[in-house]
Amino acid sequence: MNGSDHDDHQLIRRFLEGERWAFDALMTAHAPQAHRVALGMLGDPDQADDVVQEAFIRAHRALPRFEFRSRFRTWLHRIVVNLCLGRIRRARRVSLVSLGDLAQRLRARTGLPARELERRDLGERIEAAVITLPPKQRAVFVMRQQEGLGYAEIASILGRSEGGVRANYFQALQKLRRALAEHEEWDDE
Amino acid sequence: MSRSCREWRGPMLDLLEGELEHDAAAAARVRAHLDACPVCAAEYASLQRTLALLARRPLRDDAERDWDGLRRRVQAEIATDPPRRRFRPAPILAVTAAAAALALVLLWGAGRLTGRGEQRRVLSQIEASGREALADGRAASPQVMDAVLAEDYPVDADVDQLIDDMSADELAALAERLEMLKG
Ligand SMILES: [Zn+2]
Numbered sequence: 001m002n003g004s005d006h007d008d009h010q011l012i013r014r015f016l017e018g019e020r021w022a023f024d025a026l027m028t029a030h031a032p033q034a035h036r037v038a039l040g041m042l043g044d045p046d047q048a049d050d051v052v053q054e055a056f057i058r059a060h061r062a063l064p065r066f067e068f069r070s071r072f073r074t075w076l077h078r079i080v081v082n083l084c085l086g087r088i089r090r091a092r093r094v095s096l097v098s099l100g101d102l103a104q105r106l107r108a109r110t111g112l113p114a115r116e117l118e119r120r121d122l123g124e125r126i127e128a129a130v131i132t133l134p135p136k137q138r139a140v141f142v143m144r145q146q147e148g149l150g151y152a153e154i155a156s157i158l159g160r161s162e163g164g165v166r167a168n169y170f171q172a173l174q175k176l177r178r179a180l181a182e183h184e185e186w187d188d189e
Numbered sequence: 190m191s192r193s194c195r196e197w198r199g200p201m202l203d204l205l206e207g208e209l210e211h212d213a214a215a216a217a218r219v220r221a222h223l224d225a226c227p228v229c230a231a232e233y234a235s236l237q238r239t240l241a242l243l244a245r246r247p248l249r250d251d252a253e254r255d256w257d258g259l260r261r262r263v264q265a266e267i268a269t270d271p272p273r274r275r276f277r278p279a280p281i282l283a284v285t286a287a288a289a290a291l292a293l294v295l296l297w298g299a300g301r302l303t304g305r306g307e308q309r310r311v312l313s314q315i316e317a318s319g320r321e322a323l324a325d326g327r328a329a330s331p332q333v334m335d336a337v338l339a340e341d342y343p344v345d346a347d348v349d350q351l352i353d354d355m356s357a358d359e360l361a362a363l364a365e366r367l368e369m370l371k372g
Binding site for chain 1: 266
């Protein structure tokens with residue numbers, strides 16, 4: 001636990017003692033990173049907004065059961081990532097309702113990522129490539145490469161083993177390498 | 190990449206990410222393997238370039254997002270929503286969808302199915318031994334199996350998880366396969 005985690009725990013205690021401002025302070029401290037993670041996973045700022053909003057509403061409900069053994073950030077990210085995975089899953093599940101509709105609906109969802117890779121800006125190209133990763137690999141990639149979280153914390157957020165998370169990250173990097181190789185002249189060394 | 194090379198992936202990542210700075214012995218072991226193994230050496234060099242490229246990417250600037258607005262919306266919601274536990278039952282549809290999805294993934298992987306009789310036969314086979322088939326790789330496609338094995342799935346890997354972890358390309362291939370089955 002570092003200083004900011006200690007501060008978070010203090011804020012949670014104040015909130016639980018009935019001081020509403022303390023929850024506001026938690027939001028101020030954590031909304032930007034939660035938003036970046038949601039944006040990395042969903043690729044859409046407004047959807048990321050919705051997820052962060054929903055995550056804090058759920059956090060507010062569940063804080064009375066917060067266990068002070070863990071970091072608030074880990075706990076919040078678990079909510080954010082699960083909300084993102086839920087959104088992605090629901091979007092896909094629609095496609096799985098009937099055999100008859102499936103092919104057509106899946107088709108409507110595909111083809112986009114490859115075209116999006118044509119975008120010229122490096123950041124946008126990488127963002128588009130990240131969106132083609134399988135959702136949980138995407139979560140691992142965003143939290144590790146973009147946010148610099150440790151494997152242990154990511155494993156705790158995702159409920160996976162550290163080894164599994166590391167394998168996910170490795171695979172994500174391999175896929176991104178392939179996705180970006182076609183569009184990048186490796187002339188910058 | 191051989192099985193033993195696969196085991197070097199984690200240590201290679203650690204070395205690349207500077208996690209072995211305080212573990213000279215571990216770093217030396219990785220370097221020794223890289224010196225001896227051209228496959229891993231190439232992998233390492235290429236991952237190094239990928240990480241360098243990724244590190245250069247500009248992140249979207251969120252400094253100007255309306256955080257006040259977000260906080261106000263949350264505060265408005267929670268003003269009428271005291272802390273409590275809320276129970277939401279999972280929709281029954283999910284079970285059916287999961288079963289269908291498993292069948293679809295396996296059908297897709299089977300690769301040579303045409304007739305409806307064959308389809309039914311495989312479906313009943315899946316019902317009987319879907320998990321075992323998944324676990325030992327008889328039924329699923331090489332791509333899906335590789336993902337299943339490499340990603341450390343628990344043996345009772347959930348179908349939703351499998352679907353979640355399929356990429357857009359894999360979903361597209363699945364869609365195509367289904368169209369062929371229908372036709
Ligand atoms: Zn090797």
